[in-house]
Amino acid sequence: xxxxxxxxxxxxxxxxxxxxxxxxxxxxxxxxxxxxxxxxxxxxxxxxxxxxxxxxxxxxxxxxxxxxxxxxxxxxxxxxxxxxxxxxxxxxxxxxxxxxxxxxxxxxxxxxxxxxxxxxxxxxxxxxxxxxxxx
Amino acid sequence: xxxxxxxxxxxxxxxxxxxxxxxxxxxxxxxxxxxxxxxxxxxxxxxxxxxxxxxxxxxxxxxxxxxxxxxxxxxxxxxxxxxxxxxxxxxxxxxxxxxxxxxxxxxxxxxxxxxxxxxxxxxxxxxxxxxxxxxxxxxxxxxxxxxxxxxxxxxxxxxxxxxxxxxxxxxxxxxxxxxxxxxxxxxxxxxxxxxxxxxxxxxxxxxxxxxxxxxxxxxxxxxxxxxxxxxxxxxxxxxxxxxxxxxxxxxxxx
Amino acid sequence: xxxxxxxxxxxxxxxxxxxxxxxxxxxxxxxxxxxxxxxxxxxxxxxxxxxxxxxxxxxxxxxxxxxxxxxxxxxxxxxxxxxxxxxxxxxxxxxxxxxxxxxxxxxxxxxxxxxxxxxxxxxxxxxxxxxxxxxxxxxxxxxxxxxxxxxxxxxxxxxxxxxxxxxxxxxxxxxxxxxxxxxxxxxxxxxxxxxxxxxxxxxxxxxxxxxxxxxxxxxxxxxxxxxxxxxxxxxxxxxxxxxxxxxxxxxxxxxxxxxxxxxxxxxxxxxxxxxxxxxxxxxxxxxxxxxxx
Numbered sequence: 001x002x003x004x005x006x007x008x009x010x011x012x013x014x015x016x017x018x019x020x021x022x023x024x025x026x027x028x029x030x031x032x033x034x035x036x037x038x039x040x041x042x043x044x045x046x047x048x049x050x051x052x053x054x055x056x057x058x059x060x061x062x063x064x065x066x067x068x069x070x071x072x073x074x075x076x077x078x079x080x081x082x083x084x085x086x087x088x089x090x091x092x093x094x095x096x097x098x099x100x101x102x103x104x105x106x107x108x109x110x111x112x113x114x115x116x117x118x119x120x121x122x123x124x125x126x127x128x129x130x131x132x133x134x135x
Numbered sequence: 136x137x138x139x140x141x142x143x144x145x146x147x148x149x150x151x152x153x154x155x156x157x158x159x160x161x162x163x164x165x166x167x168x169x170x171x172x173x174x175x176x177x178x179x180x181x182x183x184x185x186x187x188x189x190x191x192x193x194x195x196x197x198x199x200x201x202x203x204x205x206x207x208x209x210x211x212x213x214x215x216x217x218x219x220x221x222x223x224x225x226x227x228x229x230x231x232x233x234x235x236x237x238x239x240x241x242x243x244x245x246x247x248x249x250x251x252x253x254x255x256x257x258x259x260x261x262x263x264x265x266x267x268x269x270x271x272x273x274x275x276x277x278x279x280x281x282x283x284x285x286x287x288x289x290x291x292x293x294x295x296x297x298x299x300x301x302x303x304x305x306x307x308x309x310x311x312x313x314x315x316x317x318x319x320x321x322x323x324x325x326x327x328x329x330x331x332x333x334x335x336x337x338x339x340x341x342x343x344x345x346x347x348x349x350x351x352x353x354x355x356x357x358x359x360x361x362x363x364x365x366x367x368x369x370x371x372x373x374x375x376x377x378x379x380x381x382x383x384x385x386x387x388x389x
Numbered sequence: 390x391x392x393x394x395x396x397x398x399x400x401x402x403x404x405x406x407x408x409x410x411x412x413x414x415x416x417x418x419x420x421x422x423x424x425x426x427x428x429x430x431x432x433x434x435x436x437x438x439x440x441x442x443x444x445x446x447x448x449x450x451x452x453x454x455x456x457x458x459x460x461x462x463x464x465x466x467x468x469x470x471x472x473x474x475x476x477x478x479x480x481x482x483x484x485x486x487x488x489x490x491x492x493x494x495x496x497x498x499x500x501x502x503x504x505x506x507x508x509x510x511x512x513x514x515x516x517x518x519x520x521x522x523x524x525x526x527x528x529x530x531x532x533x534x535x536x537x538x539x540x541x542x543x544x545x546x547x548x549x550x551x552x553x554x555x556x557x558x559x560x561x562x563x564x565x566x567x568x569x570x571x572x573x574x575x576x577x578x579x580x581x582x583x584x585x586x587x588x589x590x591x592x593x594x595x596x597x598x599x600x601x602x603x604x605x606x607x608x609x610x611x612x613x614x615x616x617x618x619x620x621x622x623x624x625x626x627x628x629x630x631x632x633x634x635x636x637x638x639x640x641x642x643x644x645x646x647x648x649x650x651x652x653x654x655x656x657x658x659x660x661x662x663x664x665x666x667x668x669x670x671x672x673x674x675x676x677x678x679x680x681x682x
Contacts, residue, residue, distance in 0.1 A: 020439070020440060021439060021440055022438070022439060023439035041581075041583075041586070041590075041597065043593070044590060044592075044593035044596070072586060072593055074542075074581050074584040075437065075584070076542040076546065076580075076581030076584065078579075078580075078581065080546065080547060081545075081546050081548060081555045090437055091437045091439070094437035098441075107589060108588055108589060110255045110256055115252040118251050119251060121588075121622065122399040122402075122619055123284055123286075123403065124397070124399050124433040124467070124469050124585075124618060125584075126251070126255060127258045127284070127430060127432065128433040128434040128469070128584065129585040129586075129588035129589060130255075130256075130259050130588075131259075131432065131433070131436075132434065132585060132589070133588065134259065258430075260430065261444055261446060261447055262429045262430065262432070262446055263446050264446070264495070264497065267497075268497060277429065278427065281428065281429035281430055284398045284429075284430045285396075285430070286398070286401050287401065309443065
């Protein structure tokens with residue numbers, strides 16, 4: 001899949017926001033792909049972490065918003081401990097989630113969860129899931 | 136509330152009192168310093184149609200939020216119980232919309248998971264403690280939510296015992312929890328399933344059903360009013376200083 | 390001084406087998422501990438946003454509870470609680486600016502400077518109690534039962550709170566060796582099980598959990614040992630769904646590390662509450678003559 005580069009569509013606000021929330025300088029990423037190679041969710045995300053970093057460098061909001069990657073990320077920190085550039089990619093993913101959540105847009109709806117599922121799940125699944133996917 | 140006698144009482148009692156300034160929803164009023172917020176609002180001309188109930192500090196209808204000069208803290212109190220202070224800024228928050236789950240109580244078995252199902256938002260609590268800080272009854276709201284998250288219904292029921300359902304906790308909650316409704320369910324479950332049954336009550340009901348008091352009741356029903364009065368005033372009463380082992384002289388019905 | 394014990398919410402309901410087995414072992418080992426009389430949910434996940442401090446309040450409050458009791462160490466069993474408390478502690482210790490903001494925000498609590506030590510039972514045994522001393526208490530070793538140690542994420546990542554080297558840990562291997570298991574090393578020992586994505590992406594979680602179990606089985610494991618109630622949910626309790634969905638899936642008994650410890654210490658098997666695991670967990674132990682039939 002090609003990446004469409006356009007100065008007109010480069011969203012500096014988004015870059016700034018992600019930097020602010022994550023505290024990470026994703027411009028340092030040199031696209032080695034170690035993160036993608038380490039990601040346990042690689043088969044289930046539609047944009048690999050390496051490409052997320054590239055899209056961010058380009059400020060491509062549209063492509064980032066279409067990606068499910070931050071929402072399938074389980075914050076396992078594998079990419080973070082292995083990144084040769086010392087970028088905490090997990091924090092970058094959190095920032096991308098929060099940009100949506102802070103607009104009061106939830107990823108999951110509590111009232112749509114099956115009662116049986118709630119009764120079955122351990123509390124930490126709900127506490128952590130709600131933190132990551134509800135505003 | 137519209138009794139004019141009460142208005143007169145309020146005003147006459149206030150004649151001697153010193154007047155102090157308070158701000159109701161931003162507007163300044165001079166009110167007698169000894170009044171409660173509720174009386175002061177009535178003194179200032181407000182008429183309660185809602186947001187006022189028992190006037191005795193137990194119904195939770197008149198919760199009020201206020202601030203003091205040069206103090207960042209939010210203070211709360213029941214308007215019927217809290218005495219006005221000079222330069223307080225106040226507004227009433229007698230009602231706060233909070234989602235109450237629908238359930239048929241007798242379909243429940245009293246398990247923590249049932250509370251989780253009805254109120255999954257429980258797990259959105261971040262332990263910020265804003266609820267406890269705002270509670271006019273000094274209930275440790277955050278602590279009972281913490282107890283419920285770990286499934287300890289009994290602890291939650293005990294900690295929330297003084298709750299009067301005013302809803303201020305919910306108004307401050309960043310997790311959007313209806314704490315007081317959840318606590319009410321916990322207390323219902325605690326009362327029904329977790330508290331030991333009173334065995335003596337069972338025996339008593341059985342005794343009544345077996346007709347043990349039938350004769351005595353029939354006797355009372357057949358008595359005229361004078362005799363009833365005589366029996367009532369002449370009954371043996373437990374002295375205020377009686378110890379645990381006190382028993383009445385006539386123990387026919389024990 | 391008694392050490393403070395922080396259980397975490399899940400251990401009081403869904404993961405009683407993790408807690409009860411551990412407490413029985415601690416009693417036998419004569420470790421003096423005391424459950425915090427007042428504690429709240431730690432938040433399960435550490436907030437990863439630089440500008441978000443409100444989610445630090447819950448774990449810091451728990452650490453203040455420890456400090457209030459005059460205790461300097463808090464022991465955890467759940468790896469998610471460990472991670473959240475340890476990271477919050479780290480932040481309070483090292484980030485002066487955030488420490489001040491958090492302390493100012495919690496104006497109803499005493500200030501906290503990060504002086505409590507957060508430990509997990511695994512590093513507590515290694516560093517405080519000692520594997521050698523533990524060995525003396527192993528009266529019923531696991532007879533070479535082939536167990537794969539599954540670390541998961543939160544004991545090892547990020548580095549600041551890691552119990553061991555994030556990419557090549559040995560502490561859990563060592564633990565299993567001491568209790569008499571044959572340790573099965575496998576590549577997925579530190580791979581994520583999908584964690585809370587059981588809510589957001591349940592199918593993906595099922596698949597990664599399946600891959601971890603398969604990896605253990607293919608390396609010859611007869612059982613998987615783990616430390617986290619969410620891992621146990623994804624790979625233990627939800628194994629029915631894994632078996633249903635994947636043709637090549639094989640059933641694998643899953644145990645909490647504390648349950649195996651209780652067994653190896655010769656404690657009565659009731660304390661480990663194997664009835665709360667999947668049925669196969671008891672079957673294997675019976676087959677191995679580790680519990681009576």
